[in-house]
Structure formats: structure tokens, C-alpha cells
Amino acid sequence: MSEQTNAPEHEQEAAEQTAQAQEETKVQDEAQVELSPEEEIAGLYAELEAAKQTIADQQDSVVRAAADVENMRRRAAQDVEKAHKFALEKFANELLPVIDNLERAIEFSDRENETLKPVLEGIDMTLKSFSDAVAKFGVETVNPQGEAFNPELHQAMSIQPSNDVSPNTVLAVMQKGYTLNGRLLRPAMVMVSKEAE
Numbered sequence: 001m002s003e004q005t006n007a008p009e010h011e012q013e014a015a016e017q018t019a020q021a022q023e024e025t026k027v028q029d030e031a032q033v034e035l036s037p038e039e040e041i042a043g044l045y046a047e048l049e050a051a052k053q054t055i056a057d058q059q060d061s062v063v064r065a066a067a068d069v070e071n072m073r074r075r076a077a078q079d080v081e082k083a084h085k086f087a088l089e090k091f092a093n094e095l096l097p098v099i100d101n102l103e104r105a106i107e108f109s110d111r112e113n114e115t116l117k118p119v120l121e122g123i124d125m126t127l128k129s130f131s132d133a134v135a136k137f138g139v140e141t142v143n144p145q146g147e148a149f150n151p152e153l154h155q156a157m158s159i160q161p162s163n164d165v166s167p168n169t170v171l172a173v174m175q176k177g178y179t180l181n182g183r184l185l186r187p188a189m190v191m192v193s194k195e196a197e
Contacts, residue, residue: 085138085181092139092180099134100175102127142177142188144170153177155187162193169193 035043105123110116131141142153149156149168160171170190177188 086183088137088139089180089183089185092134092137092178093185095130095134095139096178096186099127099130102130103176138181139185140179142179142184143173144177144188144190145173146170149190149192153179153184153187154190154192156192157189158191159194160191161196163196165193167193167195 102123106120106127109120109123111120144150144154146165147170149170154170154177157174162169162171165171169192170188171193172191173188174191175186175189178185
């Protein structure tokens with residue numbers, strides 16, 4: 001029975017709340033009606049300015065989001081391009097000693113010995129085909145004999161006084177350097193000149 005008694009009380013409270021809300025709405029409507037035209041225009045201008053500011057803020061956020069997406073797309077494309085260009089870097093570094101050894105075999109062999117000539121020709125052809133193969137993939141030789149010393153591409157192993165060439169000129173190349181698509185794989189090890197005393 002207590003539940004049945006509570007139900008009419010709840011209905012009565014709900015009815016009172018509804019009546020109170022209707023009275024408040026009437027008071028608000030009357031207050032709006034009582035505004036002067038200047039006050040109403042000023043209120044509308046304020047609402048218009050607020051709406052314009054909201055639109056401007058939303059446009060700015062859309063432009064920023066589009067710029068962020070474009071920047072991410074550009075960075076991803078650059079990363080993919082770099083990955084393609086330099087994917088062979090470790091592999092190419094492993095091949096460089098092979099090229100060095102083939103060059104040393106030719107350099108220090110006895111070219112006057114008739115029995116070694118066919119072997120030297122074979123080594124020379126092997127070196128040429130090997131060099132051509134790595135060049136197809138962007139590996140280039142840095143052989144700065146007689147050029148000015150460039151610390152970005154060369155590593156000075158010793159300095160030799162010389163009157164024959166200007167200072168900071170590469171006198172001898174002890175080991176050639178290599179680049180892969182413009183990026184240094186290994187610096188050329190060189191002897192550099194300095195002024196004679």
C-alpha cells in the first residue's frame with residue numbers, strides 16, 4: 001500500500017515541476033518581448049560575432065589538420081625514397097673489401113711474368129665487371145689523387161711536406177673511398193701535402 005500512496009505523490013511533484021518550468025518559460029518569453037529594438041540588435045550582433053569566431057576557429061583547425069596530413073604524407077614518401085636509395089648500404093660496405101683485394105692483386109702482381117698474364121687478365125675483368133655491377137646500384141668511387149683535400153670525403157692518414165704541389169693537396173691515395181647515391185660509405189684514406197719548411 002505504501003507504493004500506491006507514493007505513486008500519487010510522485011505524480012503531484014512532477015506536475016508541480018512542469019508547472020514551475022512553464023512559468024519560468026513564460027517569464028523568459030516576456031523578458032525577451034520587453035527588450036528594446038537596440039538591445040535586441042546588440043544581442044543579435046553579439047550572437048553573430050560569436051558564430052563568426054566559431055566558424056573561423058573551425059576553419060583554422062581544418063586547415064591545420066590538412067597541413068598535418070600533407071606533412072605526414074610528404075615525410076612518409078621521403079622515408080620510402082631514402083629506404084630505397086640506401087637499402088644496400090650494409091651490403092655495399094661488405095663488398096668494398098672484395099674490390100680492394102682485387103685491386104691489390106692487380107697492383108702488386110708481376111706483369112712481366114708471362115705465366116701470370118692470363119690470371120691478371122681474369123682478375124682485371126672480374127674487377128671491372130664487379131665495379132660495373134655495384135655502379136649500377138649507385139656506388140661510386142672516390143679517388144682524389146691530385147685533388148684538394150676534402151674532409152667530408154677524405155681521411156688524412158699522413159701529412160707530407162712538398163714544394164711540388166700546393167698545400168692541402170692529396171699526394172697519394174692509400175685506399176679509395178666510396179659513396180652510395182651521394183652518401184659517403186667509406187672515406188678515401190689519403191696522404192696530404194703541406195708547405196715545405
